[in-house]
Structure formats: C-alpha cells, structure tokens
Amino acid sequence: MRLTTWLVPTLREVPAEAEVASHRLLLRAGFIRRVAAGIYTLLPLGKRVLAKIESIVREEMNRAGGQEILMPILQPAELWHRSGRWEVYGPELFRLKDRHGRDFCLGPTHEEMITALVAAEVRSYKQLPLLLYQIGNKYRDERRPRFGLLRGREFIMKDLYSFDRDWAGLEESYRKMYEAYTRVFTRVGLNFRAVEADTGAIGGSVSHEFMALADAGEAVVVYCPDAACGYAANVEKAESLPSLEEIGEEGPMELVATPGVRSAEEVAAFLGLPVKQIIKTLIYRTEKGLVAALVRGDREVNEVKLQNHLGVLELELADESLVEEATGAPPGFAGPIGLSLPLVVDREVLYVKAGAVGANRPDAHYINVLPGRDFPVQNVADIRQVSEGDPCPRCGQPLLSVRGIEVGQIFQLGDKYSRALNAYYLDEKGEKRPIIMGCYGIGITRTMAAVVEQHHDEEGIIWPLAVAPFQVLVLPVNYEEVPQREVAEEIYNLLREKGIEVLLDDREERPGVKFKDADLVGYPLRITVGRHAAEGKVELKLRRTGETWLVDKDEVLEKVAAFLEGKD
Ligand SMILES: O=C(C[C@@H]1CCCCN1)Cn1cnc2cc(Cl)c(F)cc2c1=O
Ligand SMILES: [Mg+2]
Numbered sequence: 001m002r003l004t005t006w007l008v009p010t011l012r013e014v015p016a017e018a019e020v021a022s023h024r025l026l027l028r029a030g031f032i033r034r035v036a037a038g039i040y041t042l043l044p045l046g047k048r049v050l051a052k053i054e055s056i057v058r059e060e061m062n063r064a065g066g067q068e069i070l071m072p073i074l075q076p077a078e079l080w081h082r083s084g085r086w087e088v089y090g091p092e093l094f095r096l097k098d099r100h101g102r103d104f105c106l107g108p109t110h111e112e113m114i115t116a117l118v119a120a121e122v123r124s125y126k127q128l129p130l131l132l133y134q135i136g137n138k139y140r141d142e143r144r145p146r147f148g149l150l151r152g153r154e155f156i157m158k159d160l161y162s163f164d165r166d167w168a169g170l171e172e173s174y175r176k177m178y179e180a181y182t183r184v185f186t187r188v189g190l191n192f193r194a195v196e197a198d199t200g201a202i203g204g205s206v207s208h209e210f211m212a213l214a215d216a217g218e219a220v221v222v223y224c225p226d227a228a229c230g231y232a233a234n235v236e237k238a239e240s241l242p243s244l245e246e247i248g249e250e251g252p253m254e255l256v257a258t259p260g261v262r263s264a265e266e267v268a269a270f271l272g273l274p275v276k277q278i279i280k281t282l283i284y285r286t287e288k289g290l291v292a293a294l295v296r297g298d299r300e301v302n303e304v305k306l307q308n309h310l311g312v313l314e315l316e317l318a319d320e321s322l323v324e325e326a327t328g329a330p331p332g333f334a335g336p337i338g339l340s341l342p343l344v345v346d347r348e349v350l351y352v353k354a355g356a357v358g359a360n361r362p363d364a365h366y367i368n369v370l371p372g373r374d375f376p377v378q379n380v381a382d383i384r385q386v387s388e389g390d391p392c393p394r395c396g397q398p399l400l401s402v403r404g405i406e407v408g409q410i411f412q413l414g415d416k417y418s419r420a421l422n423a424y425y426l427d428e429k430g431e432k433r434p435i436i437m438g439c440y441g442i443g444i445t446r447t448m449a450a451v452v453e454q455h456h457d458e459e460g461i462i463w464p465l466a467v468a469p470f471q472v473l474v475l476p477v478n479y480e481e482v483p484q485r486e487v488a489e490e491i492y493n494l495l496r497e498k499g500i501e502v503l504l505d506d507r508e509e510r511p512g513v514k515f516k517d518a519d520l521v522g523y524p525l526r527i528t529v530g531r532h533a534a535e536g537k538v539e540l541k542l543r544r545t546g547e548t549w550l551v552d553k554d555e556v557l558e559k560v561a562a563f564l565e566g567k568d
C-alpha cells in the first residue's frame with residue numbers, strides 16, 4: 001500500500017480535549033476522529049488495529065467452543081420489561097420509539113435478547129453447554145464520556161454468554177473463559193491482572209475483571225505483594241483483615257462544645273483523640289429513603305459495598321440541606337445518637353469503646369460513645385474502603401494499590417435471566433430445570449486504547465506486532481532521487497509478494513516529516529532507504545528499542561522474516 005493513497009491525517013498539535021496519552025496519540029496519529037462526546041470514527045489505520053484485536057478475540061472464543069452470532073442493536077423494550085430492567089436503568093440507557101410509537105433501546109448489553117433466543121431454541125440437556133458470542137457496537141449514555149475510546153458512549157464489545165445445565169457446568173465455562181481471556185490479553189501485548197470484581201446490578205455472585213495496568217485507568221486495584229498469596233481485587237470489592245483493636249476506655253457519654261470543628265481530623269485534634277476514635281456518620285440518599293453509614297474516622301465508606309449491602313439501585317451522598325433536615329445539624333455534626341434513620345455500622349466501629357460522634361446539633365459532639373449502648377448496632381457490615389497498607393485478607397501482608405483500565409469482565413450469572421425469560425431445559429429424567437448462565441465481555445475499542453497507554457513514548461505509539469496497523473514501513477528519504485525510489489520500490493514489492501503487511505511512504509514530504517510520522521504512527525519495523533541506497537544498503541529500525549542496522553538490500557527479506565518470527 002502507498003501512503004499517498006491512504007487517509008492517515010497526522011497532527012502536529014495535541015488536541016486540547018485529550019487528557020490521556022492514548023486519546024492524544026490516537027487523534028494525532030490519525031487513528032480516530034471525534035464526532036460528538038464519546039462518539040468516534042475509526043479511520044483506516046484504527047480500523048486495521050481493531051480488526052486484528054477482533055480476530056485474536058474471535059480465535060480464542062472459537063477455541064473455547066464459542067459460536068459467533070450477531071444480534072440486533074435495536075432492542076424491543078418488551079424484553080427489558082420481562083427482565084424488569086426497563087425501569088431499573090435511568091438516563092444511561094439510550095431509549096427511542098419507532099414510527100409506530102413502540103419503545104426500543106440501543107443495546108448496552110444483551111442478556112435479555114440472548115436469553116430469549118435460547119429460551120425459544122433450547123429444550124434439552126443434550127443441547128448444553130452452549131457458548132454464544134458476538135462482536136458489535138454497544139450504547140451507554142455515560143454522564144461523563146472521557147479519555148477518548150477509554151470511556152465512550154458508543155463502543156465495540158465482544159460479549160459471550162454461556163448456557164449450562166448446572167452450576168458445575170457454569171464453573172467449567174467460567175474457567176474456560178478466564179483462560180481464554182488470559183490468552184487474548186497476552187497476545188495483544190497487555191500487562192494485565194485478573195482481579196476479583198463487584199457484580200454490580202447485573203446480579204449473580206462471582207465476577208473477575210481483567211485490568212490493564214495503567215496510570216490513566218479509572219479503576220483502582222488492591223493486591224497482595226506476595227505472589228504466592230495472589231490476592232487481587234477491584235477496590236470496590238476488596239477486603240482486608242478488620243482491625244479488631246479496642247480503642248478508648250468505656251465511660252459515661254458526654255456532650256462537648258466543638259465550635260466549627262467538623263471533619264474527623266479536626267474533631268480528633270480538638271478533642272486530643274486519635275482519628276480512629278472518631279466515628280464518622282455519612283448520610284446517603286437511596287430510592288428507599290435516607291440511610292446513615294458509620295465508619296471509623298480513619299476510614300472511607302465503600303459505596304459499592306454499601307449499595308450491595310442495602311440492595312438499592314441508587315446511592316448518593318445526601319446534600320447539605322438534606323443532612324440538615326435529617327439530623328438538625330450541618331454536615332460534620334451528624335451522628336447516630338437519637339437519629340431516626342436506619343444505621344449501617346462498619347464492623348470496625350464496634351471496637352471503638354469511647355467514640356466521638358456528631359451530636360446532631362451545630363458545634364457539638366458526644367464523647368465516650370459506646371456502640372450498642374448509645375446507638376443501635378443491629379445492622380453491622382463490611383462497608384469500608386480498603387486502602388494501601390491494610391492487611392491482606394488472606395495472608396495479612398500490607399496491600400498495595402495500582403490503577404487499571406478494565407478491558408474485560410466475566411460474571412457467573414446463575415439463573416436470574418433464565419428464570420425471568422423462561423429459559424429452561426429438560427434433563428435426562430424429563431425434569432424441567434433453569435439454564436445456568438454466565439456472561440463475558442471484552443471492550444474491543446477500549447483494549448486498543450489500553451494497548452496505546454502501555455505502549456508509547458514521547459515520539460508516539462509503539463504497536464505490538466500482533467496488533468500493528470502495518471508490520472513494516474518502507475521510508476524512502478527522498479522519493480524523487482532515482483536510486484532511493486528504485487530500491488524502495490524493489491523492497492516494497494518484494495515484501496508485498498511475501499504477504500508481509502508493508503506500507504510505502506511515497507509522499508514528497510521533507511524527510512523530517514516522514515520520520516516524525518513514522519514514529520508517531522508506531523509501525524514496529526521501519527526500512528529507511530536513504531543515501532546508502534546507491535551502494536544497495538538500507539537501514540532497518542525497530543520502533544520499540546530504536547535499534548538500527550545497516551544491511552544489504554538483499555538481506556532485507558531474511559531480516560524482516562526473522563523479526564516477524566521473533567514477534568517483537
Ligand atoms: O453489561 C453488563 C454485564 C455484562 C458485561 C459483559 C457482557 C455482557 N454484559 C453490566 N451492565 C453494565 N452497564 C449497563 C448499562 C446499561 Cl444502560 C444497561 F441497561 C445495562 C448495563 C449492564 O448490564
Ligand atoms: Mg463496575
């Protein structure tokens with residue numbers, strides 16, 4: 001292919017809206033263009049990378065026994081009514097009406113649709129297990145689309161659904177998918193970790209996320225430094241050994257004036273107590289009303305754990321006016337004493353024997369508060385956010401934390417959707433039983449961006465060979481100069497005949513522009529045809545290491561083949 005015929009609109013300037021490397025570089029290198037917030041066009045080189053990622057995913061899904069299908073993006077609301085999710089999802093679900101006024105949504109996921117299909121087509125245990133998957137667009141109206149392809153409102157996902165006769169079957173399908181995901185992310189060149197994950201509203205119990213480690217990642221992973229232990233979890237779900245240290249001496253509760261002293265740190269300093277002896281009260285708004293969550297002063301509430309514990313769909317910190325109304329005091333003076341709200345108490349709070357809490361009146365706190373004596377402790381749970389340094393829940397060593405990009409997530413769903421959509425089968429004895437499901441997603445466009453986050457330098461992208469838009473770039477420094485053009489054309493045609501993905505930069509551009517573009521786009525191997533062409537010599541350059549070799553043009557094919565075999 002000749003670059004003069006290809007649309008690769010590279011940019012010198014960094015687009016202002018791009019905050020992370022992958023967004024900046026995919027724009028500058030001419031791989032994507034923004035259409036609207038969270039909505040992108042994939043340009044030719046971007047599409048070539050996607051095609052490579054998709055074919056790796058397809059190979060591994062097929063190897064695991066998956067059968068590829070393609071479901072509609074337009075989903076009739078009726079399916080979502082049957083699963084009860086039409087009302088559950090809010091503005092994130094793109095809804096529309098057809099010309100007859102019938103309700104549809106643009107598919108954010110396909111549990112309902114695939115389960116309805118299987119309900120209609122599977123009758124017998126002989127048809128199980130069944131693994132069906134698709135690769136296609138998904139739509140989620142994110143409140144804050146950002147970071148380019150990392151969080152879009154339209155994106156490409158591979159979603160596979162497993163259908164088994166029982167839980168043992170599901171565990172086998174889940175294990176196969178876990179291994180298939182490990183192969184996919186290894187092959188595309190990502191440094192990733194599989195971590196225990198929260199299942200969210202999808203239901204089910206077991207879930208893992210595949211995290212590409214990157215500072216630009218929105219997810220926080222906590223993990224045990226000891227590889228033999230191997231504990232790793234999304235912080236939404238992560239646990240640590242609770243501190244069962246008793247704090248403070250029991251004593252009579254007292255009201256003390258704490259003028260303008262609000263935060264746990266301020267109250268601790270004012271009262272001369274350690275922060276962990278403060279008991280924080282945070283008021284949350286849910287669709288079932290207000291709730292007060294209590295954690296030690298040195299902890300944060302984990303809102304995902306709290307939401308799961310309460311079984312609510314919406315959970316948001318109550319704003320100041322709501323807190324005033326509910327407690328009679330501004331935030332910072334809220335407390336559990338005499339509070340007419342349901343309390344959820346973190347387990348560690350029980351070990352605070354003389355706590356300080358807001359007195360539900362301005363500028364006042366109670367001290368020597370004893371949980372159980374001074375406020376009810378019926379509802380105790382693990383609702384605290386684990387942080388770096390907390391003891392590993394398995395082996396006690398201090399946990400570490402790192403940021404990650406969630407490129408895949410797998411779930412053991414169970415029978416939630418099969419019961420809702422009537423997907424049953426008859427076993428050997430003719431007994432009717434619900435199909436046991438799993439669902440498994442990979443963010444295809446997000447994976448491309450994650451690869452760029454992990455593979456770039458200040459010059460541009462460094463594509464791993466397996467997903468590069470082209471394997472080799474032939475770069476004649478001065479295309480009008482005869483020996484250079486002839487040698488470049490000769491090498492270009494030789495490689496093409498061998499089926500190597502080679503691009504020839506035949507533009508009449510200044511050499512500097514050509515070199516800068518070559519490094520920006522990130523072709524893995526570059527063959528520069530310059531002044532040595534007259535003696536039949538060319539320069540090979542590896543984008544990843546910058547290493548260069550001056551070789552005779554007759555050695556090029558052998559060198560390129562060796563590089564392609566070496567796979568980076
Ligand atoms: O999608 C999943 C679970 C798995 C992920 C892997 C592939 C199959 N689905 C979870 N989820 C996330 N965001 C959503 C957003 C909207 Cl607006 C919605 F209506 C539903 C969902 C939703 O169900
Ligand atoms: Mg989540």
Ligand SMILES: [Mg+2]
Pocket residue numbers: 197209406409
């Ligand atoms: Mg997730």
